[in-house]
């Protein structure tokens with residue numbers, strides 16, 4: 001069976017603190033989060049911008065979070081005001097997965113990777 005794996009990467013500058021963390025991560029600070037979205041599909045789909053079924057999904061839908069917070073994304077957001085759970089990289093990846101899946105056609109497997117720093121990252125998918 002054919003299988004396409006669509007990848008895109010972007011960064012988000014955001015502030016956060018880890019509620020309940022006993023240490024410096026419990027104080028407000030910022031990260032340039034790097035995010036990779038990997039969308040895997042065995043069929044191609046139309047999109048809002050292309051009516052014929054020739055893409056896994058539109059890159060724009062995978063990159064919504066890169067937009068300015070005031071335009072619906074997460075760039076220059078205070079993540080604690082947006083994400084209703086503790087803002088660890090694990091939970092941020094889970095949130096990005098949930099919100100991105102709402103924008104994608106059915107049948108896509110999505111893997112979200114979030115780098116909090118260059119050497120620390122988490123990968124999330126839902127089976």
Ligand SMILES: [Zn+2]
Nearest residue numbers: 016025029031
């Ligand atoms: Zn942090």
